[in-house]
Amino acid sequence: MTTTFTKLVGDETPLIEVDPTKRLSEIDPMTYGGFIEHMGRCIYGGIYDPDSPLSDSNGFRTDVLAALRELDVPVMRYPGGNFVATYHWQDGVGPRESRPKRPELAWLGTETNAFGTDEFMRWLEVLSEGRARRVEPYLCLNMGTGTLDEALAWVEYCNGTRDTHYANLRRAHGHPEPYRVRYWALGNEVWGPWQVEQATREAYAAKAAQWAKALRLLDPGLVLVLCGQDGQSSWDHHVLGRCVPAVDLHSIHVYTASDDHVKNTTAPLAAERAIQITASLIDLARIENGVPPTKPPTKICFDEVWLCSRFFFLAHPLSPFFLLFIMACPERELRGDGAFQYLIS
Numbered sequence: 001m002t003t004t005f006t007k008l009v010g011d012e013t014p015l016i017e018v019d020p021t022k023r024l025s026e027i028d029p030m031t032y033g034g035f036i037e038h039m040g041r042c043i044y045g046g047i048y049d050p051d052s053p054l055s056d057s058n059g060f061r062t063d064v065l066a067a068l069r070e071l072d073v074p075v076m077r078y079p080g081g082n083f084v085a086t087y088h089w090q091d092g093v094g095p096r097e098s099r100p101k102r103p104e105l106a107w108l109g110t111e112t113n114a115f116g117t118d119e120f121m122r123w124l125e126v127l128s129e130g131r132a133r134r135v136e137p138y139l140c141l142n143m144g145t146g147t148l149d150e151a152l153a154w155v156e157y158c159n160g161t162r163d164t165h166y167a168n169l170r171r172a173h174g175h176p177e178p179y180r181v182r183y184w185a186l187g188n189e190v191w192g193p194w195q196v197e198q199a200t201r202e203a204y205a206a207k208a209a210q211w212a213k214a215l216r217l218l219d220p221g222l223v224l225v226l227c228g229q230d231g232q233s234s235w236d237h238h239v240l241g242r243c244v245p246a247v248d249l250h251s252i253h254v255y256t257a258s259d260d261h262v263k264n265t266t267a268p269l270a271a272e273r274a275i276q277i278t279a280s281l282i283d284l285a286r287i288e289n290g291v292p293p294t295k296p297p298t299k300i301c302f303d304e305v306w307l308c309s310r311f312f313f314l315a316h317p318l319s320p321f322f323l324l325f326i327m328a329c330p331e332r333e334l335r336g337d338g339a340f341q342y343l344i345s
Contacts, residue, residue, distance in 0.1 A: 033138065034073040035303060037081035038115075039107050047123060048115045060123055068127055075136040075183065076127075077303055078120050082106035084188050085144030085196040089154045092116020093173060105196055117158065118170075121179050136183060138303075141211070143187030143204075143227070144197035148211055152218055155184070159219050185225040185251060185303070186211055191235045201235045205242035212246035225249040225301050231278030240285040244298055252278055253304040271305060 008014060036042055050059035079087055083106045091100050092113040099113040121137060128134040139158070141151045153166045158181040160167025167178070186208045190199045199207070204227065212224050224247045229235040231252035240250060254274050256267035282298045285291075291298075 029133070030074045030136070032071075032073070033075035033077065033303070034068070034071075035077040035081070036079075038079055038083045038087070038104065038111060039081060043115050044112070048119065056126070058119075058122060058126065060126055065127055069130070072131075073127075073135055074133070075138050076124060077138040077140065077185070080106065080140055080188055082188065082192075082194065084140045084142050085146075087111075087142050088146065088150065089117055089142075089157075090150075093118055093157070093169070106194075117154075118173060118175060121158075121175075137179065137181045138183035138185070138225075139181055140185040140188050143190055143199075143207065143211070144195060148214055151211060152214060155181075155215060155219055155222070182221065182223045183225065184215065184222055185227065185301075186247070187227040189229075189253065190227050191229050191233075201238040205239045208239065209243050209246050212243065216246075223248045225251050225303070228252045228278070230254055231274040231281070231300070236278065237281055237284075240281050240298075241288060244282065244285040245289050245291055247298065248296070249299045249301040250278060250282060251301040251303050254302070255304075255306040257306045271302070275300060275302065 036047060038044075040046075047061055047064050048059050049055050049061050052061060054061050054063050056062050056065075083104065086102075086105045088102075091102060091111075093099075093116050096114055099116070101113065102111045104111040117139075124135045124137055139154070141154070156164060156166035157170050158179040160170070161178055170178075187204070189195055190197075190204050191201065192198060208226060215222055215224065226239060226243050226247040226249065228239065228250045229252065231250075231254075236250070236252070244250075252274055254271050256263060256270055258264055258267075278300050282300070286298060
């Protein structure tokens with residue numbers, strides 16, 4: 001669908017025409033993914049609530065699962081978000097009674113670690129029941145207080161098939177088969193002043209390139225997502241210029257929530273503009289780095305977008321689940337020829 005905006009003069013009547021037969025491109029099945037974060041009631045009391053009569057034997061809310069099945073979400077991002085900058089995945093595996101409770105610095109709460117990697121993967125398994133394809137996990141690495149060793153260990157825990165320590169730890173926790181997690185983000189909003197261990201674009205780019213190299217040595221099949229800003233910044237330009245040969249996708253986040261009706265109305269246009277500029281920066285970075293056209297295109301991962309009224313989030317009775325259902329990712333890319341193609345083939 002294409003959108004144009006024309007100023008009305010006098011008493012002219014606004015008109016919207018919709019042609020349902022017009023098709024710009026095929027919609028990729030991996031479009032419109034979701035995002036859950038350890039924030040408020042999104043996890044505890046949201047998707048996971050063992051004490052609720054609405055929960056199954058895993059502690060998963062069946063009403064939330066039913067609602068998500070209607071949305072047919074193809075991919076789910078976890079565990080954050082800002083939360084991930086102080087999250088250490090090993091706190092959230094193994095017997096629950098042995099898991100430590102930690103101060104949580106993104107949203108200033110206490111993280112019990114009752115819900116972690118294995119629970120997330122089990123939740124996706126339940127969510128995928130009845131589907132031809134499973135809901136794909138998309139994990140975000142801690143590039144704040146986390147280390148490369150910790151990141152490598154998490155990949156090994158999730159994907160390892162050999163007789164190695166963290167693969168064996170997963171087996172010891174009752175999961176003999178690897179989880180086959182393909183999508184891994186190299187941090188979240190590392191550029192933001194609200195982040196623990198905020199980094200400069202130069203420091204992040206150097207670190208991300210080295211992490212990507214090591215992660216691919218461990219598992220060449222990973223799909224790595226670079227931490228972008230809004231697709232229109234010097235951060236995006238610099239990190240793409242340094243890292244585009246090493247990654248598969250570039251993430252952007254756009255928040256346009258406003259009490260101003262006009263800003264909310266034009267928000268989709270702002271998001272599309274961000275996609276256009278990001279696509280140009282990707283093309284430039286590939287050209288400058290001599291990336292051959294035979295290498296698959298570097299796509300855009302639009303994994304946080306907010307195009308609605310902030311008042312709705314604060315006041316609507318469904319707000320405890322709002323992050324889960326609405327703060328999702330219409331993940332698509334705009335190629336250089338101006339045609340939309342969609343993320344993750």
